Amino acid sequence: MGIIKDSNLSNIGKVIKEIRLEKGFSLQELGNRSDVTPGLLSKIENFRTIPSIPVLFNIAKAMEVEMKDLVREVTANDRSEVIHIRKGETIAEEREDSEGLTYFNLLSQSIPESDIRVNLVEVDAKTYRPPVATDCLELIYLVSGQVHYGIRHEDYPMSAGDTLYFDGSLLHSVENKTDEKATLFKIYFMNRPE
DSSP states (O other), rough: OOOOOOTTTHHHHHHHHHHHHHTTTOOOHHHHHTTTOOHHHHHHHTTTOOOOHHHHHHHHHTTOOOOOHHHTOOOTTTOOOOEEEEEEEOEEOOOOOOOOEEEEOOOOOOOOOOEEEEEEEEOOOEEEEEEEEEEEEEEEEESSSSEEETTTTTEEEETTTTTEEEEEESSEEEOOOOOSOOEEEEEEEEEEOO
């Protein structure tokens, strides 16, 4: 399956920073040219906020690029039912405002308004849970051990450090084939009733 491209708007900040650095602008210089404060530019570039259309327009104009160049990595309609990210496939995000911290983006995905439930799940050795379906989107990060997730007719073997994101309405099973307990961090994004 490979790496799935992020599909959310926060990628705009990454592109703005790339173009700003290519053009040799400091945050202050771009702020002066665009009438956007350096503080807001920093928040955009460090994935802390998403710019409004007028702000995005001013930034594009100041850097002498088209707005489409700033949103080139936003692919909101390119959704996958299952995203499987193996340990080492994540890329560190550089954040100038977080010295000493390294952020690894496990998932950037726009989702409908929902409630969130977070669980730490222990899967005993030699355990198989038959397929179930939920009304949730599910994100799993394997903290320790090894498991296999079956989704539809595909097998997703997971080792510590792997991430799996999928539509829980797809029948899915989990199996620990090893002699050791596995621990996973699981987030459910539950749709709210209308």
